[in-house]
Amino acid sequence: MAKITELKNKDLLGMKELSREEIELICETAETLKEILERPIKTVPYLRGKTACFLFFEPSTRTLNSFSLAAKRLSCDIVSVSASSSSALKGETLLDTAKNIEAMKTNFVVVRHSVPGSAHLLARQLSSSVINAGDGTHEHPTQALLDILTIKEHFGDLERLKILIVGDIEHSRVARSNIWAMTKLGAEVSLCGPPTLIPYSIAQIGVKVYYDLKEAVKDKDIIYILRLQKERQEKGLFPSIREYINLYCITPEVLKYAKPDARIMHPGPVNRGIELTPEIADSSKSLILGQVLNGVAIRMAIFYLLK
């Protein structure tokens, strides 16, 4: 197979659009670039004179910091617009804001927005490379990529790995991006959570669904735990946090039903004591901190590979 050295599109919008080869290329590039993070001077001049604009319409510290560190490691200049400082409050549309910023000759626009497809909207209209840093409940591709990289580092590759994603699948962009990415790389993905938090049409994409956590964790290599957003309870999707914990919290007791070498992942920030117990989050089974470091490397790889 002729190896590809470039991404097909000018933008990174979602894992749905990426081919398996592209995912492999991004991971390999990130693996290589990780070495820079170990150097005494952790910066290379590759993107000197280039500018990335961060358009964050939803609060985020880790993703924003990770992207900005990645850009800085490659000597890319940064402009940051957050919802509170943007013109969005004055009635300017997303497209207006983005076009105004592009008029300042940016090369990358990294966007996080609560509406699915916002990154696509910008990508169609801007000549900059648009990077989706999370669009509503649609996709969060760099999170899936860093998860894939973490899994590859630990397991070699994903072929036939059994991965269970636990929690609020319906409202999770992380779950969606990971389902597309992991299945493309040959993993067997299954889901576990209360039926009200599992998308209605899930059967159509051929992913196995469990409602019973103890049954679900059996034989799994990876248990990927999603963050529970507490406001879902207020909307009536499940009766109480207490009952959620009883049914879906990953505890040492639950892990007794899993493979002894199963690994735990979580996109962060962790609600300790809700979706998993603190001792598990901090145990040697947890790959959570590795995910964070890989986040910077993956985002560097994206900046490197996009035009």
Added chain:
Amino acid sequence: MKILIKNGRVIDPYNKIDKVAEIVIEDGKIKSVTSHQSPVTSKEIIDAKGCIVTPGLIDMHTHLREPGREDKETILTGSRAALHGGFTTICCMPNTEPPIDNIGIVKFIFESPKECEVLPIGAITKGRKGEQLSEIGDIVTAGCVAISDDGDPVESAEIMRYALEYSKMFNIPVISHSEDKSLSSNGVINEGIMSLKLGMKGIPRIAEEIMVARDIQLAEYLDARVHIAHISTKGSVELVRNAKKRGVKVTAEATPHHFSLTEDSLDSFDTNYKVNPPLRTKEDVKAIKQGLKDNTISVIASDHAPHAYFEKELEFTNAPFGMTGLETAISLSIKELIESKILSWNQLIEKFTVCPKNILGIKAGTLTKGAEANITIIDPNKEWKFKKTFSKSSNSPFLGKKLKGKVIYTIFKGTVHKWED
């Protein structure tokens, strides 16, 4: 002033005409429709060889935005777009600002400049709020041909009951925008594989079907007339079919986009495909076509919904629902229904003329001698590109696309409009 239309295949379902015939127009009225050659010496002769000649089409579901959002559409521009699409009679929905819920607005609409017949549909409830009935008697007397809170459902079953009951004495249909808002809340596209893929809140089919079922039950209980607007799901079609079998006074319409497109079009987040009810699945499209074929759905209506480009350029969930449709209705119907032999020409023209005529109880939609000379001439084989819209808005996913089958002449009250490419 005489006009002669010759060599065309004349289809007038109301008068049971389907033959090559000549139509003579005199002083803005239909003078004759005859098989033999007329000896008249007309000033204007239109050769309609190879074309379908029909009564001017009726669209019983459009949004003209005036009063309130004249930047999107006015009665004048909307009526021009209608003529361009072959319609000589259109019914405008009451979700204007202020809404058509009082005699003043009805009069305003009748007095506004326009290029085709515009018949208002009044609001069921004051302010379209779903709380108190509008002065239905008043607005019907002033010329409203139906009532509807279209754009929004009448959420309370009790209010809907009163509307159906009360309007019986005026013999007008109540048009149901069937949507259970508690189920569709914040939804933007069909709930299904696309809403899963795109991470968007879905509008489940049951949000429509539950309301269709409710309104059918109410109509049956009250022996009243209900018309289901823009039917979009297989389940709704079945509900209407079964109700009709039981003798319920229910009718239904489908829009060209609901039988031409599926949710798959939303793949690229193009807001021009964002409509309410949402585009559904292949199965639903098939069921709607079957419903049109067996006359469960007797009307095709455009649900022409103009929106400003800057609104449609917003993030997907913030963009408004709707697409323009007056100018593409016939082409899409030919492609989806005639070319695939779902309907005969006669059946198709029924759904654009005599069926809405009968539901609304209006004069339009025939070539009867003495009627207003409203005539549409369609070239079913003409290939064209939809480049120029007469609407003030351009939120049609078909703009710039190639279509087959085109209205080449629309005659309104004897005035001939010839449409160039």
Added chain:
Amino acid sequence: MEGKRIIEEEEFQELLESLTTKIIKANRDVNRVILIGIKRRGAPLAKRVALQMRDRGKDVLVGSIDINLYRDDLTTIDKKPMVYGTDIPFDINDEVVILIDDVLYTGRTLRAALTEFADLGRPKKIEYACLIDRGHRELPVCANFIGKILETKQKEIVEVRVKELDGEDYVMIVPHKHGKNN
């Protein structure tokens, strides 16, 4: 690819041997040298020179650098190069470093390598060795150690092939720029 092979395996070996000899001779007073191959084809060459130096009793460490992230011509080439990574698992401060590459041409690769080195640490001295010097410099740099000088035309491409990556050792000249970059 159409090209004229001008150096075959035997001469290739001789050139490498002569490089080794020159490097040892020049660093007689230095306890240990560090050889850094410039990726891609400088890396295997550096490894071979290191082996030869060890055989002759010289203490030597060997690593490699990838200068892609420091290149100044990335906007002018159409295909984005794969990054291979820098591999220097030891301290280079106050050491004598010898950069090794296959071909010295415009000098831009060497410039990038020197810039990268400035970020990696502060060696006592940096020298530069190449298998082939083909002229047409665009920057004021020159090599300390040269295997062979070739007279070339600007448009020609000199391709070095090595056993480790290409299966055999040889050097060829491709007449026009339709081949891939070194």
